[in-house]
Structures are given as structure tokens and as C-alpha cells.
Amino acid sequence: MSNLRLQTRLAAEVLKCGKNKVWLDPNETNEISNANSRHNIRRLIADGLIIKKPVAVHSRFRARLMAEARRKARSPYGNR
Numbered sequence: 001m002s003n004l005r006l007q008t009r010l011a012a013e014v015l016k017c018g019k020n021k022v023w024l025d026p027n028e029t030n031e032i033s034n035a036n037s038r039h040n041i042r043r044l045i046a047d048g049l050i051i052k053k054p055v056a057v058h059s060r061f062r063a064r065l066m067a068e069a070r071r072k073a074r075s076p077y078g079n080r
Contacts, residue, residue, distance in 0.1 A: 002033040
């Protein structure tokens with residue numbers, strides 16, 4: 001497998017996200033490895049070979065439970 005570190009960094013800057021949010025198509029590593037400029041990276045993004053991963057959803061379930069318990073005064077000062 002070729003080293004795609006440069007392409008990942010450029011894609012992250014073009015997409016305005018972190019490097020971990022960049023998905024490179026594993027079936028097209030040869031074509032992606034040839035991209036060595038921002039212009040080429042933008043073309044690959046338009047073609048769908050490079051995608052920005054969605055933001056992970058952080059569940060507020062436990063936070064709501066704790067907030068409800070606090071409203072009912074179930075969290076005295078000794079437990080904080």
C-alpha cells in the first residue's frame with residue numbers, strides 16, 4: 001500500500017476538517033496517490049474518491065438523567 005499522508009493532509013485542509021475525518025477510497029489508491037496538489041485533491045473530492053466523514057453523534061442520554069436527578073436534589077454536596 002502506498003503512503004497517502006500528503007493526500008490526507010491536503011484533503012483535510014481543503015475539506016476544513018481533521019485528518020481522521022478524511023476517507024480515501026481504498027479501491028482507488030493508485031489514482032489518489034498521483035494527486036499531489038490541492039487542485040487534484042478538489043477533483044477527487046468532486047469525483048467522490050475522497051469524502052469527509054460525518055460528525056460522530058454524542059448522546060446526551062446520561063447527561064439528561066443526571067440533570068433530572070439534580071433537579072430532584074439527588075446529588076448532595078458530598079457526592080460532587
